[in-house]
Amino acid sequence: MNRRDVVITGIGIASSLGEGIEAHAAALAAGGTPVVDTESFEPYPVHPLLALELDRQIPKKSDQRQMEPWQRLGVYAAGLALDSAGLKDDAEAKSALQVIVAAGGGERDHAVDSAILSGLRGANEPGAYLNEHLMGDLRPTLFLAQLSNLLAGNIAIVHGVTGPSRTFMGEEQAGVDAIRTAHARIASGQSDLMLVGGAYNAERRDMLLLFELGGYLRRDSFAPVFEREDAPGLITGSAGAFLVLESAERAAARGAKAYAKLSHAGAARSRRAPGTVESALTKLVGAFGAIGPDSLAISAATGCAGITAEEAAALKAAAPSAKRIAAGDLVGHGVEAAFPVSVALAAIALSAGQAKEAIVTGAGHWRGEGAAHLVQA
Amino acid sequence: MTTHRDAKGRPLVAVTGLGVVTSLGQGKDANWQALTAGQSGIHRIERFPTEGLRTTIGGTVDFLFDGPFTAPQLSEKLATLAAEEAVGQSGIGPDGDFPGELFMAVPPVEMEWPQKQELAQAVDGEVDYDGLLRAAATRKFAAMHELFVFGGVADHIADRFGTKGSPISLSTACSSGATAIQMGVEAIRRGETQAALCIGTDGSIHAEALIRFSLLSALSTQNDPPEGAAKPFSKNRDGFVMGEGAGALVLEDYDHALARGATILGIVAGCGERGDGFHRTRSSPDGKPAILAMQDALADAGLTPDDVDYINAHGTSTPENDKMEAMSCAAVFGERMAKLPISSNKSMIGHTLTAAGAVEAVISFLTIANGTIPPTINYANPDPAITLDVVPNEARKAKVKTILSNSFGFGGQNTCLVLTAPPEAA
Numbered sequence: 001m002n003r004r005d006v007v008i009t010g011i012g013i014a015s016s017l018g019e020g021i022e023a024h025a026a027a028l029a030a031g032g033t034p035v036v037d038t039e040s041f042e043p044y045p046v047h048p049l050l051a052l053e054l055d056r057q058i059p060k061k062s063d064q065r066q067m068e069p070w071q072r073l074g075v076y077a078a079g080l081a082l083d084s085a086g087l088k089d090d091a092e093a094k095s096a097l098q099v100i101v102a103a104g105g106g107e108r109d110h111a112v113d114s115a116i117l118s119g120l121r122g123a124n125e126p127g128a129y130l131n132e133h134l135m136g137d138l139r140p141t142l143f144l145a146q147l148s149n150l151l152a153g154n155i156a157i158v159h160g161v162t163g164p165s166r167t168f169m170g171e172e173q174a175g176v177d178a179i180r181t182a183h184a185r186i187a188s189g190q191s192d193l194m195l196v197g198g199a200y201n202a203e204r205r206d207m208l209l210l211f212e213l214g215g216y217l218r219r220d221s222f223a224p225v226f227e228r229e230d231a232p233g234l235i236t237g238s239a240g241a242f243l244v245l246e247s248a249e250r251a252a253a254r255g256a257k258a259y260a261k262l263s264h265a266g267a268a269r270s271r272r273a274p275g276t277v278e279s280a281l282t283k284l285v286g287a288f289g290a291i292g293p294d295s296l297a298i299s300a301a302t303g304c305a306g307i308t309a310e311e312a313a314a315l316k317a318a319a320p321s322a323k324r325i326a327a328g329d330l331v332g333h334g335v336e337a338a339f340p341v342s343v344a345l346a347a348i349a350l351s352a353g354q355a356k357e358a359i360v361t362g363a364g365h366w367r368g369e370g371a372a373h374l375v376q377a
Numbered sequence: 378m379t380t381h382r383d384a385k386g387r388p389l390v391a392v393t394g395l396g397v398v399t400s401l402g403q404g405k406d407a408n409w410q411a412l413t414a415g416q417s418g419i420h421r422i423e424r425f426p427t428e429g430l431r432t433t434i435g436g437t438v439d440f441l442f443d444g445p446f447t448a449p450q451l452s453e454k455l456a457t458l459a460a461e462e463a464v465g466q467s468g469i470g471p472d473g474d475f476p477g478e479l480f481m482a483v484p485p486v487e488m489e490w491p492q493k494q495e496l497a498q499a500v501d502g503e504v505d506y507d508g509l510l511r512a513a514a515t516r517k518f519a520a521m522h523e524l525f526v527f528g529g530v531a532d533h534i535a536d537r538f539g540t541k542g543s544p545i546s547l548s549t550a551c552s553s554g555a556t557a558i559q560m561g562v563e564a565i566r567r568g569e570t571q572a573a574l575c576i577g578t579d580g581s582i583h584a585e586a587l588i589r590f591s592l593l594s595a596l597s598t599q600n601d602p603p604e605g606a607a608k609p610f611s612k613n614r615d616g617f618v619m620g621e622g623a624g625a626l627v628l629e630d631y632d633h634a635l636a637r638g639a640t641i642l643g644i645v646a647g648c649g650e651r652g653d654g655f656h657r658t659r660s661s662p663d664g665k666p667a668i669l670a671m672q673d674a675l676a677d678a679g680l681t682p683d684d685v686d687y688i689n690a691h692g693t694s695t696p697e698n699d700k701m702e703a704m705s706c707a708a709v710f711g712e713r714m715a716k717l718p719i720s721s722n723k724s725m726i727g728h729t730l731t732a733a734g735a736v737e738a739v740i741s742f743l744t745i746a747n748g749t750i751p752p753t754i755n756y757a758n759p760d761p762a763i764t765l766d767v768v769p770n771e772a773r774k775a776k777v778k779t780i781l782s783n784s785f786g787f788g789g790q791n792t793c794l795v796l797t798a799p800p801e802a803a
Contacts, residue, residue, distance in 0.1 A: 044510075066657060099652070103548075104527065105485045110506050117497040117504035127426025127584070130490060134585055135429065140592040144657050144787065148485040148527075149548045153788025156654035162666065164650035165790070166556060169485060170528025170546040177543055181560075188567040205506035210488065212513040214522030267543035269535065366523065367532050368543060 006186045007258035007377055008347045009251050010085025010244025012077040012197070015331035015341070016047040016237055020080060021259075025352040027330050028345060034329060036222040036235070043219040044212075046202040047237030047332030052076055063158050067145050068107035069238075074151045074199030075158050077240035081195060082159055085244035086256060091160065098191050099155060099165035100182050102174035102198030102336040105148040108206040112137045151199065161195065172300070172362060173267065174198065175339035176370025180265040182245050183372075192250045197242030197344075198337035207236070207335075216304055216365050225303040225326035225333075226312055232305035234365060237332015241344040258377035259351040260358075262343070264288050265372040277363045278310035282318060284371035285359055291319040296355035299326045300342040300362030300370075302333055307363045319359060338362060339370055346374050381631045381800075383646070384679035387566045390646075391799070393469065393639045394627030396462030397739045398455050399726040400436035400620060404462055409743050412751040413772040417604035417725050419618050425584045432596040434603040435582050436620030436727030449486050451580025453530045455623035455732070456481070459739075460538060460576055467627040467639060469572060470539075477572030477629075479540035480560040481531040482553030484581040484731045488525050492518075530578070540574055548731065550786030551691075552650075553577055554624060555734030555794055559648040561628040571633040577735030578623035587619060593658065595695060607728075608755035609692035609721035610699050610767045617693040620727025624735030626742075641799040643742045646779075647678025653789030659697060664705035666791045671709045671781060674793035680779065682710045685717065685795075687750055687775065689741045689782040690767075692721025693728050702783065703763040718775065720753040720768040734784040738794060741780045745798050750775050 013020065016035035017027050038045045054072060057079030058064050064072060082088045087097070116133045123129035144150050152165035168174040168181075175198050182196040201207075211217050211234060218233030251258055266284040270276035285291070297319050301311045315324060327334075327342040334341050339362045346358035360372040381389045397404065400418030401411040411418070418436045427433035441454050470476045493509070496518060500508035512518065523529050528546050535544040549556040554577025561573030590596050597606040597616040607618045634641055651673065653666035660667060675681060691702055707714045722740050723729075729736050744750055749772050756769035778798040785791050 106487050108487070113493070114503070114505040117493060117509075120494060121497070121504075125426070125428070128428040130584055131426065131429040131588065134588045135592070138585075138588065138592060143589040143593060147550070147787070149550050149786070149788045149790065150657060152652075153657055153790075156652045156789050157657065160654050162652045162654045162789070164652050164792075165549070165788075166560070167548045168545060169483065169548055170531065170544075171526055173528060173543060174546070177545055180543075181545075184567060184569065185563070190563060190567065205510060206488075209506060209509055209513055210522060210525060212510055213518055213525075215516055215519065216522070269532075269543045271536075364528075366526065367528055370543075 003187045004189060005248035006183050006245055006262045007248050007251050008243050008260045008262055009246045009256040009258055010081040011259055011344050011347055012080030012084060012242040013344045014052060014073060014077050015239040016050055017331060018050045019052060021348050024345060025348050028349050029354060041208060044208050044217050045222050045235050048203055049073060049238035058158050066141060067154055070107060070199050070201035071151045071154055073201060073240040075154045077197060077199060078155045078195060078242040079159055081242035081244050093193060094161045095163060096193060097161050097163040098194050099152050099161060099163060100178040100196045101152045101167045102178040102340060103148040103151050103167050103169060104200060104336050105146055106206055107146045107204060109142060110205060171335055172338050172364030173368025174336045176267045176362060176368060179339060179343055179372060180267050183262055183265040186245055186247050192247045194245045195242055196245060197340040199240030200334040200337040202236035202238045202332060218303060225301050225328040226308060228303045232303060234302050234304060234333050237334055239331045239334035239337050239341050241337055241341040243344060260347040260374045261377045263373045263375055268369045270369060277307045277369055278314045280369040281311060281314035281361050281371060285318040288373040291322060291359060292357050293321045294356045295319055295322040296349055296358040297322040297324045298342045298346045298358060298360045300338040301326055301328060302365045303328060304365050311361060311363050315361060343372055350374055350376050389631035389644060390562045390565050391629050391631040391634045391641045392626055392643045392645060392742060393629050393634050393641060394463035394467030395642060395739045395742055396459035396625040397736055398438060398458050399622035399736060400438050401726060403458055405743060412725055413749055415752050415754045415771060417754060419603045419607060419727050421603055431598045432587060432591050433600045434606055434618060436618060437582050438580060438621040447489050447524060448484060448581035448583060449524055449530050452484060452578045453533055455580050456534055456576050456578035457537060459623040459625035460574060463625040463627050464538060469627055474539040475574055477540065477574060478542045478564055478570045479531060479535050479544040480557040480573055480575045481534060481544060481546055482557040482577035482731045483530045483546050484579045485548055486525055489583060492521055538574060549790040550788050551730055551733055552784040552786040552790040552792040553731040553734060554736060555784040555792040557735060558626060558645060558738055558794060559792060562645050562648055565628060565630050571630045573628040575628055576623060576625045577732040579729050579731040580621045582619050582621055605755050607694045607724045609694040609724050609753055610760055610763050610765060611756055612758045612760040614694045614696060614699060616695050618727040620729040622726060622729040622732050622736050624732055624739040626738060643745055643799055644797045645794060646797045647674045647795035649673030649677055649793045651791045653791060658787050660701045664701050664708060667701060667705035667785060668708045670791040670793045674795045678795040680795060684779050685781050686777045687780050688719035689737050689780055690719045690721040691783040691785045692723050694723060699763060703765055715764055716766060718750055718766050718768050720750055722751060724754045734792060737782055738796060741782050741796050745777050748774060748776055
């Protein structure tokens with residue numbers, strides 16, 4: 001199939017730094033101090049979401065109530081992306097707009113879980129006790145409010161995007177594969193217009209629990225992603241990012257502003273022995289050709305032991321003169337959203353004239369590697 | 378080498394391997410025998426206590442483990458068995474070295490109650506999440522991390538079968554199995570891969586999963602007799618019955634399959650997919666997204682409604698879904714719909730949720746191969762508002778070359794596949 005140019009014509013982003021292109025462009029240019037909450041989830045630091053005026057993107061309170069925070073954040077970021085692409089009121093485009101969402105799920109009712117776990121200890125018939133309390137205490141709509149594919153469902157309902165949607169699961173790699181697949185569909189001519197992204201709510205103990213089981217969290221204090229040797233691990237951040245990807249022809253025909261061109265997106269799955277992340281990323285970035293001197297490297301690195309140093313080494317070898325920015329230093333690690341957030345940041349930097357070219361890399365905390373290449377449009 | 382292309386100039390996508398596991402048994406032979414005999418795999422749930430529950434039945438797969446297991450463990454086992462059968466039939470690649478990508482529909486899983494209780498035992502006093510986090514920090518429960526991450530099952534399958542590239546774990550609710558197939562088709566058409574292992578798997582019937590669907594009033598409560606509960610298109614249908622299972626398909630670029638001398642079992646000729654922005658659990662009353670998904674699938678295949686010989690229905694047995702599907706089919710097929718056979722496998726295996734689209738695609742290709750349409754069982758009380766030929770109660774011999782397989786899911790997911798017999802002359 002013919003390869004067509006793919007441009008980014010919409011960027012929606014929200015994080016601990018605020019929302020939108022300008023807030024994040026300023027942070028990219030200036031660096032500065034990240035927003036970190038070290039107390040609410042002690043001993044685990046997190047980057048909390050700056051409060052959003054939800055009504056601006058999710059006008060109906062009834063819709064807001066039907067979602068858990070990660071879904072609300074994603075729907076909000078998707079709305080920002082549609083706004084920035086000038087598609088919010090284009091019913092025809094939205095009826096054809098294809099969506100790929102990188103999603104987690106869950107969001108437990110912590111009070112219900114805690115009460116049931118305490119009660120189960122003294123229950124004579126634990127099975128009957130569990131049934132009775134789940135039947136009585138679970139909010140009937142909670143299931144939908146936390147179901148993975150319902151972020152896409154809510155984007156359809158709230159924003160009127162009625163093209164088909166796919167939801168990818170699988171932690172960081174879901175975000176990589178979402179971008180990769182959306183790019184491939186447009187480049188090959190299977191699609192003209194895609195909305196792609198993800199959202200992650202870090203302010204929840206159930207997700208911290210999943211990471212802590214495997215020993216993947218950093219404790220106590222913030223440290224930059226590439227300087228966590230004393231206590232390696234994730235510092236998660238609430239963040240959402242959605243991008244509108246469009247064929248260059250379609251964007252030009254409607255006179256849309258292109259923030260950047262997404263020239264490549266690739267994914268790998270190394271089997272995670274020492275050195276495999278470095279070699280996987282080196283191979284992915286190597287496919288982009290020579291990286292120019294005025295380039296930017298935005299890393300979705302986790303801060304986890306071993307793999308973060310390997311990512312640093314791969315970046316240094318592939319793009320020695322590139323300015324390196326860890327997305328985690330700005331907004332924290334957004335798991336499924338980490339790669340979309342990083343691509344969004346790269347597109348913002350290119351659009352703001354902060355660099356001519358950017359590469360984005362990321363290695364998932366337990367599996368998956370990805371890289372993308374963007375150039376000025 | 379001759380290159381075979383479809384009407385739109387794209388690579389033809391052949392099916393060279395099929396595998397299936399459901400509550401009816403393991404493998405194509407066991408399932409086909411039971412399906413054409415009109416047997417039900419739905420039974421009383423014994424895996425966990427059902428005291429106090431409104432629904433106490435399901436199409437659980439109970440023959441694979443002796444001891445306790447979690448949803449991801451069962452989902453992985455089901456997927457492994459289905460994929461072994463499919464890859465074995467296709468004869469593609471050495472064992473553990475599948476020369477193509479993996480597209481996998483998996484249920485969204487969370488930490489389950491037995492594991493939470495295990496952690497809670499390490500907590501002094503009242504249990505809360507801070508206590509669970511302290512227990513987790515001991516690292517004594519480290520295996521639970523990989524068990525409950527969303528990408529775990531697909532990652533293990535990628536290891537077992539040696540698929541190439543980054544495996545996709547996807548969810549489009551009850552369309553997921555069909556979406557896995559569609560993604561494989563798209564990747565082959567793009568020329569990214571010559572072969573794809575497409576799997577839908579779901580082994581997630583546990584107390585909380587059942588209760589959640591129950592709280593949404595989605596499930597049948599006609600528990601007695603269990604095998605009579607799933608009755609798609611009947612007047613007294615009252616909800617779906619949860620099922621478990623897996624379906625696996627080896628998809629292959631047609632020329633790649635020919636070149637290695639593979640037996641071509643059929644073609645995935647077209648895929649259609651539409652979103653629905655109407656409601657989180659209900660379909661648009663006008664059926665428009667389902668209608669468009671069916672029409673898109675036919676157009677993608679370069680076929681017309683007249684070419685379809687049989688519809689493998691989504692047919693959940695919920696009051697609303699069956700009505701919407703019947704109406705949508707009537708809109709697509711017009712007067713012909715009254716005579717066009719349409720049956721629901723879910724009457725026998727229940728709704729295998731994430732796996733359904735893949736399981737039903739496998740059954741569809743068996744329908745083509747055997748010239749027999751599996752029935753819709755429990756059809757004793759027709760809904761007068763739904764005038765369909767549902768192939769009631771008994772299998773029917775029929776020459777079937779082209780099938781439309783429907784999948785519709787929560788969140789406005791509508792995916793339809795057009796599945797055809799292999800071309801007679803290559």
